Amino acid sequence: MNKLNGIRLKHRKNTENSHTEVFPIPKKVKIPMSMTMGAPCTPLVKIGDEVKVGQKIGDSEAAFSAPIHSGVSGKVTAISDYRTAMGAVCKALEIETDGLQTLSEDIRPPEISDKESFIKAVRESGVCGLGGAGFPTHIKLNPKTPIDTLIINGAECEPYITADYREMIENSDDVIGGIKLVKTQLGIKNAKLAIEANKPEAIKKFTEMADNDDTIDIITLPSSYPQGAEKVIIYNSTGRIVKEGELPSDEGVIVLNVSTVAFIYRYVKTGMPLVSRRLTIDGNAVKEPKNVSTVIGTSFRELLEFCKTDLDSLKKVVAGGPMMGMSVPDIDMPVVKTSNALLAFDSYDNRSTSACIRCGRCVRVCPLGLMPADIDKAYKIKNIEELKTLKVTLCMNCGSCTYVCPANRKLAETNQLAKALIPRK
Amino acid sequence: MNKLIVSPSPHDDNYVKTSKIMLNVIIALIPALCVGCYFFGWRVISLTSVCVASCMIFEYLCRRIMKRSNTITDLSAVVTGVILAMNLPVTLPYWMAVIGCFVAIVVVKQLFGGLGQNFANPAITARIVLMVSFPSAMTHWIKPLEYQYDAVSSATPLALESSGADSLPSYLDLLLGKVGGCLGETCALALLAGGLYLAARKIISLAAPISFIGSLALLTAVSGGDPIYHILAGGVFLGAFFMATDYATTPITTKGKIVFGLGCGIITFVIRRFGSYPEGVSFSILIMNVLTPYIEQLTRTKVFGAKEAVKNEG
Structure with a gap:
């Protein structure tokens, strides 16, 4: 069995011994109707409706989708347009919590026979x-x-x-x-x-x-x-x-x-649906890194304050890990189903990109054996046949190539752009 | 609050920069330079300084004239300067060295697009241009430890061997570099140390040096020559560790590097055995540089789980 390429990263698992802390129910939550891959949900409640914990508040007819439930009890105050970290636009429900956390009557263990x-x-x-x-x-x-x-x-x-x-x-x-x-x-x-x-x-x-x-x-x-x-x-x-x-x-x-x-x-x-999750809050701007369990819809801002973050120093905030996470444009975005980490940094990489020296580091680290340096070249001249031969469509955007590039070339990003050039069958 | 920076992942890097890689190459060259200094005297320092300075000046001016960004700080011009100097006889007039630097930086490197774009190794090409232009100055070797720059030319170990001299330098002299030759190529031990340092720092792969030196030794042995003598003499170690490992002009994959090294070994052997020119290593590397794009096409990595591409040409 061949060994796949990989890179040794600094693990920085600062929170591995931090027992999960439960974040108190926030005054307000914002729940986007698109948190998973697949079709976005349609809200099942109207402005002014009372909702309870575990109540289904969004669903879709499409099979490739997952329903959305409320993690709080309270009143729907707004249904607004919302842009996800992926850039998609969907509806988002804003719910003002009443602090009672009244459970929905619908919560009961599912009947499973087959x-x-x-x-x-x-x-x-x-x-x-x-x-x-x-x-x-x-x-x-x-x-x-x-x-x-x-x-x-x-x-x-x-x-x-x-x-x-x-x-x-x-x-x-x-x-x-x-x-x-x-x-x-x-x-x-x-x-x-x-x-x-x-x-x-x-x-x-x-x-x-x-x-x-x-x-x-x-x-x-x-x-x-x-x-x-x-x-x-x-x-x-x-x-x-x-x-x-x-x-x-x-x-x-x-x-x-x-x-x-x-x-x-x-x-x-x-029978309690997915209404809360655990996420790691860390990064060099976070003074007290923690694992926090919180309801979906809690704003990043409140969580960062909970972990004693100097909000004025923030330069970059990442939802997810440093290798594949998304940097977010503002910290009033909410925790969604896929938020496994929230990383806040007071610095960012502003090195300029220089010429490829063909050192081959990107080739040595790619777990799938792709050749990012060659893809970079082929992308520059928009050579689609060459990009197909180089199998750029297999790139999973793990970011290892960009991570090791001494010329600071954004190879993983180029791979994604190159994929878009290849017509789908 | 500041505006947040939004950029594609990854949001971290390993902070290895081009200049750091180049600095490590310079560090790896220092032992051989020091030995050169010991055997050939102060002119090693002055000639190397002239080469480094003129390479940097040519690089700066060239980028300036071509209205491109200044790339002095990536230290690649310094590396070229040092390697070129190590490929020159210590007695070479400074103005000739400057011409070599011009060829290396302006003609070979910048005219083809700068760092990473050149098709041939700048230092090797410059050495060959100088060799062809100034054959007597480029083959004026002095005896080690005598520091007589005006003295009558001595001979390199390979020249001694092919002329059928009675007493050849010992293996120890070859290892330590106490023989005639270019100022940085004689001490196999120091070059080996530098090469191993770069390999340990994961800056170069030993695939090309091993296949180069290995195939040369094997062919020499098979043809009845002395393999140890042949790999220690005449710039094989300098070429194998520092020029057959140049990023821009050698293949990226390990398979490609092995093919490149084999080619270098075979061509060096053929030139030494059958040729009349004393430039086996330089020519072999230059020829393999030119073949590199073809080697690359044939030695690409195998993509994990990829299905054979359907060829539809034309």
């Missing part, structure tokens, strides 16, 4: 990939091809972020319970929980817990970025290669994030 009802329940929970990509989970759980292996992604390979790690340490029973649940409901034979070597405590804990169950393997991944990327984790835990144009399910594999699987277990037990 695979269909399980997948339906997962959709109703509103869950999506909690690792950051936000793929609606119920779609993943319903592939066309037979699945023999469930991979649980506990790599958390991005620097700073420890949200999944805290899930594994604090809620390890939910993780194992979730793995067993999904395995049983979908009739999958084996499960592999893959964790990066920089989390020895989690590896030890789960190895002990899964000791008497030989259908659950605990896999130690090397500490090299990007272990958590879907194709990389599948290859490193099963040796299977997801080929160009294929889905993981074509290779008989489903990959779920560790927090996602633990959430599904809790949902099936309690």
Whole structure:
């Protein structure tokens, strides 16, 4: 088995030992109607309506979507246009909370009798990939091809972020319970929980817990970025290669994030949909880095203040990890389903870009064996045939090439621009 | 509050810059320069200084005239200056060295677009141009430790061997550099140390040097020559570690680097064995530089999970 390229990053897991703190219910929340991949939701409530905790407030007819629930009780005060960090425009509900946190009558454990009802329940929970990509989970759980292996992604390979790690340490029973649940409901034979070597405590804990169950393997991944990327984790835990144009399910594999699987277990037990989540708050402008659990819709500003951040010094705020996260234009944006981290920095990289010296570092680090330096050249002259030969469409934007470039060339960005030049079939 | 900066990911980098890489190359060249100084005297310092200064001035002026950004601070011109100086005999008149720098920086590097764009190694090309233009000045070697710059020319180890001299320099003299030759190419040990330093800092890959030196040794042995003598003599180590590893003019992938090194080894052997010109290493690197784009086309990486592209040409 060949070793895939990767880079050693400074882990900066400053918050790995910070027990999750529950953020108090804010006075106001703002809930965008597009938080996952797929179709945006239509609001199910009007301005002036009272909502309760767990009440469904947005849904879509489209199959490729996930419903949205309120995490607070209170009154809808506004429905406005909202631009997501991805740049899409959707509606957002603003809810003034009453502080009572009255539970909705709809909250009850879902009735699950077979695979269909399980997948339906997962959709109703509103869950999506909690690792950051936000793929609606119920779609993943319903592939066309037979699945023999469930991979649980506990790599958390991005620097700073420890949200999944805290899930594994604090809620390890939910993780194992979730793995067993999904395995049983979908009739999958084996499960592999893959964790990066920089989390020895989690590896030890789960190895002990899964000791008497030989259908659950605990896999130690090397500490090299990007272990958590879907194709990389599948290859490193099963040796299977997801080929160009294929889905993981074509290779008989489903990959779920560790927090996602633990959430599904809790949902099936309690019926409480996805209305809150844990995120890591860190970065050099944050004086007290923390793991915080908060309702979806809480503004970044309040969370940064909660972690004693000097807001005046902020230069860059990133939703997600430093390698693949999105820098946001303002801190009044809310926590969404996919927010696994909030990083605040008082500096940013303002080095200018210089000529490519052809050192080949980008080629050496690309986990997929792409040649970013050549793609950069081909993009410059808009040579589409060459870009196709170089397989730029396979780039997953992990950012390793830009990270190592001594000329500070924005290679990952160029790859994304180059992809757009290639006509889709 | 300040305006927040919005930019595409990643939002972090490893802070290795072009200038830092170049600085490390300069550091790696220092041992060989010091040994050169010890054996060939003060003129090593003055000739190297002239080369570095003129390379920097040419680089600055050229960029200025072409209305391009100033690239002095990336230190690549300094590296070219030092490597070129190391490829010259210590007695070379300064004005000839300046012509070499002009060829290296202006003709080979900047006219082709500057750093990273040149098709041939600037220092090698300059050495060959000087060799062809001033053959006697470029082959005036002095005896080590005598510091007699006006003395009658001595001979390089390879010239001694091909002339069938009775006493050849010992392996130890070749390792330490106590032989006639260009001011930075004689001490194999110092060059090896510099090369290993760069490899340890992950600045160069040893693929090309190993395949270069290895194939040359093998071919020499097979043809009945003395492989150790041949790899230690005549600039093989300088070429293999510092010029066959040049980023811009050698292939990017490991496969490509191995092919490049093999080509260098074979051509060096052929020139030394059958040619009448004493420039095996320089010519082999230059020829392989020219072939690099073709090697690159044939030695691209295999993309993980990629399906064969459907060829539809024309």
